[in-house]
Amino acid sequence: MLATPSYRTLRNPCVAIVGATGAVGGELIRVLEDRDFPVSRLKLLASARSAGKTLSFRGQPLPVEALTPDSFAGVDLVLFAADAETSRTYAPQATAAGAVVIDNSSAFRLDLDCPLVIPEVNLETVGGHRGIIANPNCVAIITCMAVAPIQRRFGLRRLQAATYQAASGAGAPAMAELTAGTEAYLAGEAFAPQALKHPYAFNLFSHDSDVDPQSGYNGEELKMIAETRRLLAAANLPIGVTCVRVPVLRAHCMALSLELDAPVGPAAIRECLAEAAGVRIVDDREANHFPMPVEAEGQGDVLVGRIRRDLGDPSGRSVALFVAGDQLLKGAALNAVQIAEELLIR
Numbered sequence: 001m002l003a004t005p006s007y008r009t010l011r012n013p014c015v016a017i018v019g020a021t022g023a024v025g026g027e028l029i030r031v032l033e034d035r036d037f038p039v040s041r042l043k044l045l046a047s048a049r050s051a052g053k054t055l056s057f058r059g060q061p062l063p064v065e066a067l068t069p070d071s072f073a074g075v076d077l078v079l080f081a082a083d084a085e086t087s088r089t090y091a092p093q094a095t096a097a098g099a100v101v102i103d104n105s106s107a108f109r110l111d112l113d114c115p116l117v118i119p120e121v122n123l124e125t126v127g128g129h130r131g132i133i134a135n136p137n138c139v140a141i142i143t144c145m146a147v148a149p150i151q152r153r154f155g156l157r158r159l160q161a162a163t164y165q166a167a168s169g170a171g172a173p174a175m176a177e178l179t180a181g182t183e184a185y186l187a188g189e190a191f192a193p194q195a196l197k198h199p200y201a202f203n204l205f206s207h208d209s210d211v212d213p214q215s216g217y218n219g220e221e222l223k224m225i226a227e228t229r230r231l232l233a234a235a236n237l238p239i240g241v242t243c244v245r246v247p248v249l250r251a252h253c254m255a256l257s258l259e260l261d262a263p264v265g266p267a268a269i270r271e272c273l274a275e276a277a278g279v280r281i282v283d284d285r286e287a288n289h290f291p292m293p294v295e296a297e298g299q300g301d302v303l304v305g306r307i308r309r310d311l312g313d314p315s316g317r318s319v320a321l322f323v324a325g326d327q328l329l330k331g332a333a334l335n336a337v338q339i340a341e342e343l344l345i346r
């Protein structure tokens, strides 16, 4: 019989979710339910504002508690889905209390002591964790799900991307703002945005993260570049990206161009992606049917289509793809729970 790898340490764990009332936190609760994750007890944590609220897990009402330094006593696994500052403050307290942490924020993603993991892409890195495992940025996850299988088979020299990012990527308040702003627009009423800086209804704008004055790249773009390089184990891979918010409630899209080591036809790319775990091909040229947010929403798989030669590269080495993925699921909660499943003693 094979020995159990030493990183598999969880059996029927007591699980805590930090940020349980948020967009990712709500999906974490649902994914734990849907995948029948063996939870012995679930503890729901959020800010003091939410203390006393009730959420449902497996048909039972559960109270939301305010996060404090004492929240982790007796907890084996903590799924963080709050802001990076909360993770920086409380994740070390959770590991000190003996729990393993899987963190959805950006706090530890570039910390080499914390593996940055997509199970389908670099599962082998999870064993090196020292208590904290980072869940990658949603754009990096969805991009790598399509790119990694191609990189593995054909070699990758360069990546160019443009994103079309949904409101849900900015959390529950941005989703509420898109809905309320659209209703106000249609009613001809004034609407002052609060969660995002710009009017969202019937508009799109450059990603809302801060812009680096030197490079002109925003925070989301810089995260995507750094994390994609780490995930693909390609520290010097040239990557260019433009990140844009579009008025879609849920599920991000990306237009990608991949320069490969040698020219590869669309049929071979399609064949490669058809074999990739967690990828579904949606590529019907006749019906003009390609990946769309409405079809990616609620799906664990990343949808890939518009597979064609990139005519912008005269060398013939580049292929173009269009990708859609539910960033609250594969881009956050599902990926985190998949990592947690790898920690279970089997």
Ligand SMILES: NC(=O)c1ccc[n+]([C@@H]2O[C@H](COP(=O)([O-])OP(=O)(O)OC[C@H]3O[C@@H](n4cnc5c(N)ncnc54)[C@H](OP(=O)(O)O)[C@@H]3O)[C@@H](O)[C@H]2O)c1
Pocket (backbone or CB within 6 Å): 018, 019, 020, 021, 022, 023, 024, 025, 045, 046, 047, 048, 049, 050, 051, 067, 080, 081, 082, 083, 084, 086, 104, 105, 106, 136, 137, 138, 168, 169, 170, 171, 172, 173, 327, 328, 331, 332
């Ligand atoms: N949305 C996405 O698609 C996505 C994808 C990948 C990663 N992420 C990352 O996941 C994290 C959560 O994002 P989200 O979109 O779910 O945000 P969200 O909807 O705004 O939810 C934030 C959650 O954090 C809680 N929180 C805020 N301050 C806290 C504090 N001081 N102590 C304890 N809990 C606190 C909030 O509780 P209250 O309700 O009490 O305020 C809420 O439950 C972020 O780090 C984000 O970057 C998000």
